[in-house]
Amino acid sequence: MYRKITLFMLMTLLVIITGCWDSMLVEDVFIVTGLGIDISEDNSNLITVTAFGPSVIEKAEEPYISFSGEGNNIGKALQHIRNKTYREVAISHTMILLFSEEVARKDIRKYLDLFIRNAEIGSQIAVAITKGRAQDYFTTKIRSNPNTAMFISDLIETEERKVNISEYTLRGIVNKLNERYSSLVLPYIELGKNKDEILLNRISFFKKGRIVGTLDKDYILPLLQLRGSLERGSIDIGSANPKKEIREVISLKLFPKSRKIDVNIEDNNVNIKIFTKSEANIFELEPPEKKIDEKEIENIEKRSEEYLKKNMLELIEKLQKEFKVDGLNLSEYVRVKYPDYYERTDWNEVFPEINIDIKTDIKIKGIGLTK
Incomplete structure (x- = not known):
């Protein structure tokens, strides 16, 4: 009985003296x-x-x-x-x-x-x-x-x-x-x-x-698509003929479908090919009465591919020649396919000199925001 009373008193003291001893007012x-x-x-x-x-x-x-x-x-x-x-x-x-x-x-x-x-x-x-x-x-x-x-x-x-x-x-x-x-x-x-x-x-x-x-x-979309982490995005390709008096705007909602990266090293020359495939919807069009037939859709697809590839190449140029940093994380693909080369080289020194080829494929599936 005495031991139980002593234990109860100790537990009571613990509740009283602990918990807020180091607290401060707001x-x-x-x-x-x-x-x-x-x-x-x-x-x-x-x-x-x-x-x-x-x-x-x-x-x-x-x-x-x-x-x-x-x-x-x-x-x-x-x-x-x-x-x-x-x-x-x-x-x-x-x-x-x-x-x-x-x-x-x-x-x-x-x-x-x-x-x-x-x-x-x-x-x-x-x-x-x-x-x-x-x-x-x-x-x-x-x-x-x-x-x-x-x-x-x-x-x-x-x-x-x-x-x-x-x-x-x-x-x-x-x-x-x-x-x-x-x-x-x-x-x-x-x-x-x-x-x-x-x-x-x-x-x-x-x-x-x-x-x-x-x-x-403007470079975030090409960066993410080249990295393979883009979920969706939008691009504006504007007029095919800037001299037209009538303003023309074509905006696409982009849905990436796949990305493939091929690495090939011969005689210490690194060649990387990046293929991206996307589907797209036209969600803004000016003038609204502009006719969209099959031929025009093919034209828009071609122009959007060229626009995206141009931005991707501009991004790569800056990463290689100006920043000299592999913002695309391509070193991981080299490490997986050519581990010996990866271990014996300094990728920071190699990256600015590698050859990178880009191919884009965009297919327009419809007009509107829904996928």
Whole structure:
């Protein structure tokens, strides 16, 4: 009986003294929803971290506020912010991580360590590169959503669903950077002309953790189709004769059906052929009275194939000659078919010199949005 009473008392004490011993009041915590990483304007050896979140000031005019701190790493910069706010800085609710292009040109890998090792940080945090300083994006007032971090996160999430690029999250970045020849692709955001809007109109390419260039969204569709991850997309082929007085617009909804990649290596010369097949629907046509017969459909198919191939070749030209990065992940096909060649060569050095041939096939199945 005595042992039972003693056990009951011990269990009661455990309930009383555990669970909330290290808890803090909400007003004692600055809950971060967005983080921006910049190079310090005063010292290029330091970084500036901007933390954005709900205002910690009672009856503040603005519902959200940002604080910046400097340090030689993210942890030190966050400590600087703690000293400014006299509050604990909680980053477990971070929704968006922004790196300025200046930081990205140095190498983002060394700044990711804190987030990769911190169990409180979700692996699905959205990550983006900014034109100009990252901290400027958290002072931008978006009319539709005062929580700028949430707005940017939603913007990227919406785009990710459309373009199907897994690297847009922290987990995707880590997986890519662990590859032997990582070719990271991240969203690239810009401020609008009036500084009251945030635009996602470009994508950025990385090589070994460093940004090597950006491309506008027109190249996303050919990129994804060449990668084999495009689910659907649209192309506008316009008029066959630009000198026509009557404006002509032809827009197609594209449904990729197959992609085939053939790799052939002879005398250390790498030749790769990529074949893509798609079906398409015409969903916009101007002038609307334009006659669409079998001959015209064949004409549109040919023009759309030429248009898509042209964009694909332009993309490949930039990847090979300007960025010098395998954004198409072709190294995997070389590794599978020619493992010995793959092991003894540096693909980063080989990729800019390989021969890539493109063949596209598009068949129009109907007029309208439905598949």
